[in-house]
Amino acid sequence: MTDLLKYLLLTFLVVCAVSVARTRDLLAAVIIFTAYSLVMAIVWQLLASPDIAITEAAIGAGVTTLLLLAAISKTRRYE
Amino acid sequence: MEDLIVRYVSRIVVPFVQLFGLYVVFHGHLSPGGGFSGGAIIGASMILYALSFNLAAGTKKVSHDLSLILESSGGLIYAGVGLAAIFLGANFLGNKVAGIPLGTPGNLFSSGTIMIITLGVGIKVASTMITLFYSLIEGEQKTDEHC
Numbered sequence: 001m002t003d004l005l006k007y008l009l010l011t012f013l014v015v016c017a018v019s020v021a022r023t024r025d026l027l028a029a030v031i032i033f034t035a036y037s038l039v040m041a042i043v044w045q046l047l048a049s050p051d052i053a054i055t056e057a058a059i060g061a062g063v064t065t066l067l068l069l070a071a072i073s074k075t076r077r078y079e
Numbered sequence: 080m081e082d083l084i085v086r087y088v089s090r091i092v093v094p095f096v097q098l099f100g101l102y103v104v105f106h107g108h109l110s111p112g113g114g115f116s117g118g119a120i121i122g123a124s125m126i127l128y129a130l131s132f133n134l135a136a137g138t139k140k141v142s143h144d145l146s147l148i149l150e151s152s153g154g155l156i157y158a159g160v161g162l163a164a165i166f167l168g169a170n171f172l173g174n175k176v177a178g179i180p181l182g183t184p185g186n187l188f189s190s191g192t193i194m195i196i197t198l199g200v201g202i203k204v205a206s207t208m209i210t211l212f213y214s215l216i217e218g219e220q221k222t223d224e225h226c
Contacts, residue, residue: 050111062123
């Protein structure tokens with residue numbers, strides 16, 4: 001069961017990473033990247049490193065998203 | 080951008096996020112987390128506040144100058160604790176060797192100076208996040224146009 005969840009999450013990570021690179025809408029890319037970071041935090045937790053999981057959830061999903069949103073609000077949305 | 084839902088949800092969420100950040104910082108020597116993680120959480124909560132309201136509301140709580148001062152003082156706390164151990168006759172950041180009482184393991188106030196060091200790192204990281212956001216968003220336009 002845990003193996004199934006792990007493979008599901010890893011597949012989701014690969015799909016997210018590919019779609020971040022392929023999407024043309026930068027705002028959508030930022031949101032997909034946030035989902036990537038959240039799933040990555042769960043994967044870190046499954047790999048028994050809660051310290052990195054907290055940091056990934058705070059930095060990857062929180063601060064990076066907000067800074068990229070600020071950058072998009074300064075520039076334009078479409079590539 | 081006037082979004083009622085974003086404003087009210089962030090007004091409810093931000094105090095709890097900051098409380099959790101303080102918990103992570105102060106339990107850095109007991110549980111997972113520490114100065115970097117907790118400081119990042121506190122900084123992200125302030126950025127969320129400034130982004131969901133506007134920049135003026137954010138700078139009213141923590142101004143740019145205050146975050147710059149906090150950023151420097153966090154580093155000074157770390158260096159000061161380290162140098163205090165040298166003055167007590169141990170190496171840099173010496174803890175038990177410098178004669179500091181450690182307390183019982185598992186208590187909140189234990190492990191000597193590690194808690195003060197973690198607090199300094201937390202202040203440093205949180206104010207660095209806030210300064211980064213202010214420097215990025217402050218430009219020629221000071222309105223609250225986001226996306």
